[in-house]
Amino acid sequence: MTKEPSLPEDLAEYAEVAARPRPDRHRPWLPMVAVLLVVGLVVAGGVGYLVGRPASPPADDSPEAGFARDMQVHHAQAVEMSLIVREKSADPGLRAMAYDVITSQQQQxxxxxAWLDGxxxxxxxxxxxxxxxxxxDHAGMAGMPSGSGxxxxxxxGRMPGMASAADLARLKAASGRAAEVLWLQLMIPHHQAGVMMAEAVIQKSDDPQVVKLAxxxxxxxxxxxxxxxxxxxERDGVERSS
Structure with missing residues (x-):
């Protein structure tokens, strides 16, 4: 069952205050107003949440469910590698990019x-x-290496673009410029595979929220x-072949 959206704190406070008895005058209709306010907000929020969504939720074997599961795993490794490199690099630009990966992909x-739970x-x-x-087939997609197919x-058993256990061990052992180069070499194919996954679900899904995120x-x-x-x-590094 879809979880009802929470009531904004300021409006919840207003409803609570409105429902309190007033010693200076008798207003028996105020509690009812407060109740109607709360119910109206919940209903409006629920309608807004449901607008544009398919009539039935995706099935267990759907592209939407597969994308949500696989991309969580894919994102989790990108976050892990970015946390590692931020501890090893002093370069502001690279650290900022790693931070963006960490925050955006954790949120996603x-x-x-939440989709799967809902x-x-x-x-x-x-x-x-x-x-x-x-x-x-992803051949010729923007940003993809030739012949990616x-x-x-x-x-x-790894998904495409995923770093191996040996890659992660090397990243953890590296420091400074060497860690930066290795992170970039690992993250480029990692992102390329992520783009392929997003493109696939865009073509296969009719769920607006899934397509929007992809x-x-x-x-x-x-x-x-x-x-x-x-x-x-800039670091004289060479892009790894996919």
Missing amino acids: IGQMY WGLPQTSPRTSMAWMSGM SMTMLPD NAIRTAQLAEIDQMRQMLK
Whole structure:
């Protein structure tokens, strides 16, 4: 069942004050006004929340559910790597970008978690990651390497773009400029895969809230890919092949 939106604190306070008995005059209709105010706000908020949403929630095997689950995992690793590099870098520009990744992707993780909860679906699934993307072809997409083609799981079970355990260990062991270069080398393909996932659900979904977030992810990460490439070039780093 969809959770009702909370009442804004200032209006809740107004309703509570309006319902209090007044010693100077008798106003028996005030409590009813307060009740109607609260009910009206809840109903209005609920209608606003539901406008534009599909009549029924996405199914467990839907592209929306697959995207929400897989992108949470994908985002979580980007946050982890960005937290690591912020402790190792003194460069203001790179630290600012890492901070943006941390804050924006943590917020998006919470948003997708809430979707699944609201849809009455589990946060994980026995289905193979990326299965919801079957039939997609991303060749020639903006920001993608040539020949990127369709998304398939890597031989060791990782989703495309995900850093390996060895990569993360190297990042944790690195420091200074070396850590910055490695973070950029890992984050570029990580973002490229994130863009592919967003593009896939944009094409497959008719849920406005899902499409809206996917478009925001795609736009932000394509812009960050360009910035990361420039930062990597400034550090004489070489982009890793996907």
